[in-house]
Amino acid sequence: MRLPSLLACLLVQGAVMAQPPAPSRLAPVRLGRMEVWALQDGRISLEASLLKDIAPADARRMLGGKDAASTPVNAFLVRMPGKTILVDAGMGSVPGEDSGHLEAQLAAAGVAPSEVDLILITHFHFDHxxxxxKPDGTRAFPKATLLVPRSEHRFWFQDPSRLPERLRGRTAILQAKFSPYETAGAFKTFEDGEELAPGLRAVVAHGHTGGHTVYAFASEGRELWCVGDLIHFGAVQFERPEVGVSFDVEGGAAVQIRRELFRRAAQSKTVLAGAHLPALVRIDAKGAGYAAVDVTPTR
Structure with missing residues (x-):
């Protein structure tokens, strides 16, 4: 079944995969005094034809001979001393689709929605x-403050006529997601590069959207970057970081920031948490690109 047209226009292409069994218990990755869980809210299929600046035959080979990649939609839970933080909020429940598993995933991590203190949004695409x-329009996280990049908020709301034509008309959808938090006084914006809390800062990563942002966590010399949509096709874009996707708003900028952040992450052995990667990884330089190493603990 295809997503409803209103959602399909927000970049989901292809059929979704079968629903996975409910998890029993999710084990965290421990980095310093942080605990990190990848929470898979759903799955989508991304067509190889979305890739730019790569020969179709090369893309298909790197995807294991397939014309599409079965792709997770992840949020990330980070527990730091005194704070429980959710990075992105998944795609929510879409009737007939493999989605809306975030609350079950939180439960598998041992956390109730009411325990989340902060929600950080990397960018405003619907799968984030x-x-x-909730389906009734109330806050899914009743005690959380929602923090969003001011540059991303301006990109979508300042003057919708300046948006690419395919993105116009989506502000009403976004406003419906944000309004319950605004009404509760729990919606805040922040400036590019701002330190949001001890051991947590925002990193400018514009290109995929006008205000796309990476969140950098640090504890006892260990770093975690929640990179949002810095990368979509792990099987391709680690090895070939110059390869973009057609729905990046500024493709050149997206490639440039991916190259720079990958370079820094490889040097610092930073753990990367990608919204569309199957695991938490660190990366090592390999030729002109990088090789990803899974750091997710076995259950």
Whole structure:
């Protein structure tokens, strides 16, 4: 079944995969005094034809001979001393689709929605904000403050006529997700590069959208970067970081920031948490690109 047209226009292409069994218990990755869980809210299929600046035959080979990649939609839970933080909120429950598993995933990590203190949004595509509210329109996280990049908020709301035509008309959808938090006084914006809390800062990563942001966590010399949509096709873009996707708003900028952040992450052995990667990884330089090493603990 295809997503409803209103959601399909927000970049999901192809059929979704079968629903996975409910998890029993999720084990965290421990970095310093942080605990980190990848929470898979759903799955989508991304067509190889979305890739740019790569020969179709090369893309198909790197995807194991397939014309599409079965791709997770992840949020990330980070527990630091005194704070429980959710990065992105998944796509939410879409009837007939493999989605809306965030609350079950939180339970598998041993956390109730009411325990989340902060929600950080990397950018405003539907598969990152869809789970902010319940089907009845109320807050899914009743005690959390929602923090969003001011540059991303301006990109979508300042003057919708300046948006690419395919993105116009989506502000009403976004506003419905944000309004319950605004009404509760729990919606805040921040400036590019701002330190949001001890051991947590925002990193400018514009290109995929006008205000796309990476969140850098640090504890006892260990770093975690929640990179949002810095990368979509792990099987391709680690080895070939110059390869973009057609729905990046500024493709050149997206490639440039991916190259720079990958370079820094490889040097610092930073753990990367990608919204569309199957695991938490660190990366090592390999030729002109990088090789990803899974750091997710076995269950």
């Amino acid at each position: 904000v869809g789970g902010l509210v």
